[in-house]
Amino acid sequence: MIKGKGFRKAGAWMDLSIVGIQFPVAIAIGYFWGRWMDRWLGTHPWLTIIFALFGVAAGFVNLFRITLRATREEEADAARAAAEDGDGES
Numbered sequence: 001m002i003k004g005k006g007f008r009k010a011g012a013w014m015d016l017s018i019v020g021i022q023f024p025v026a027i028a029i030g031y032f033w034g035r036w037m038d039r040w041l042g043t044h045p046w047l048t049i050i051f052a053l054f055g056v057a058a059g060f061v062n063l064f065r066i067t068l069r070a071t072r073e074e075e076a077d078a079a080r081a082a083a084e085d086g087d088g089e090s
Contacts, residue, residue, distance in 0.1 A: 030055020
């Protein structure tokens with residue numbers, strides 16, 4: 001059981017650490033997609049700006065999703081630990 005708890009915590013930390021990569025990647029994808037569309041449609045710089053802002057929004061959405069998932073997992077682990085402590089006292 002201790003081994004599983006360690007893997008859950010490691011998984012949560014890995015999810016949180018990937019935010020540092022996902023955020024700039026989302027912005028870069030939006031920027032380069034907008035730049036490509038600007039060249040294709042001749043609308044420079046408007047689509048670059050719009051899609052870069054979409055990338056920023058996508059980065060924040062990923063940030064909130066990951067932190068919410070990590071928070072829920074942490075609360076579930078705390079509740080599980082409290083239940084195990086309560087069972088041992090009886």
